[in-house]
Amino acid sequence: MKTILITGGTGYIGSHAVVAFEQAGYKTVIVDNLSNSSLKTIDGIEKIIGYRPDFFEVDLRDKTKLEDVFRKYDFDWVVHFAWLKAVWESCEKPLEYFDNNIVWSIRLFELMKDYWVRNIIFSSSATVYTSPQPSPLKEREQAQSWIKEDFVTWNTSNPYGTTKFLLEVILTDLSKFAGFNVINLRYFNPIGAHESWYIWEDPDGIPNNLLPYIMKVATGELKKLRVFWDDYDTVDGTWVRDYIDVVDLIDGHLKAYELLENIPLSNFPPEGERIATKGFIDNFNLWVGRWVSVLEMVEAAKKVTGKDITYEIAPRREGDLGEVYCNPSKAKSILDWEATTSLEDSLRNSWKFYNK
Ligand SMILES: NC(=O)c1ccc[n+]([C@@H]2O[C@H](COP(=O)([O-])OP(=O)(O)OC[C@H]3O[C@@H](n4cnc5c(N)ncnc54)[C@H](O)[C@@H]3O)[C@@H](O)[C@H]2O)c1
Structure with a gap:
């Protein structure tokens, strides 16, 4: 049975990956420092899959x-989710983000090299694309078709995006010179939850992401949603994003994994050999291709929850773009992957958790 190391596996997306990979017949091993998650997630995963996944509380900075974890298992793959991910926070603490996200990933890659684990799926983000992206509303269709995987990545709009960009550059070189096989997935704004609602996105305090924020207002835990600015050049002045259901997103990871399994593995060059064997890297946008503004999301959530969701317009946040587009056609044609969950179903699954 193939064994997969999942970094950040108690986090929102990572926990859904653990469930999907286990249910698809793989063995997963989770490492997470629980800085943005808790052991409740392990209980939730156990309830869904019927046994406790292997978990190690490890900070990736602690090589x-x-x-010790690499010694214990013979890993075939790594899926790398562990990351600091708040865009606004990255603008306040850029050095912390560079140090943490880049340096701890390098520790991980060193161990992958030493233990001959060359296959990795990396969760990148559409924030790597050069900004500002074309934004006038009338050009949406055209703009979306531009942002294919070979669109320029650079000039990111915040340090979070820069850390993703830099790691993509590092992984590209590791594929060229160290035989790494990499599938790099770029996505934005996952929402929803596993239908069991045993695992979920439930940040403490005021959430960074829109949907948990809206849900906490719907339950009354928070009084008002703060809508960060209503003067963008968009349908109603509020941000427009593409929201992808987390279960669809993880299905994309499984499809990517199958693709990697079917490519011939590189011959790992012995240490010190001058001509390094080439690995492989490919990038995919995992997007729905469906645009939703903040106020449209509020309306959709009102319908699903039956609750009033009060909001106020707050000042623009540094690093936020008005609209972001991507073209998901490559994932469809090569991975045979497409997001299929409706916005209402994603909202319903989230609400099941918040309303319990
Ligand atoms: N949620 C989104 O909107 C989104 C969008 C695009 C890409 N991504 C990427 O997907 C990945 C997962 O995101 P998520 O939403 O599940 O985030 P999350 O915060 O829920 O999960 C990340 C996990 O990594 C862990 N972690 C952080 N630093 C660590 C360290 N030094 N050592 C060990 N564990 C550490 C945290 O405790 C957390 O459990 C991240 O790389 C993120 O950048 C997320």
């Missing part, structure tokens, strides 16, 4: 502890 010794991480190496």
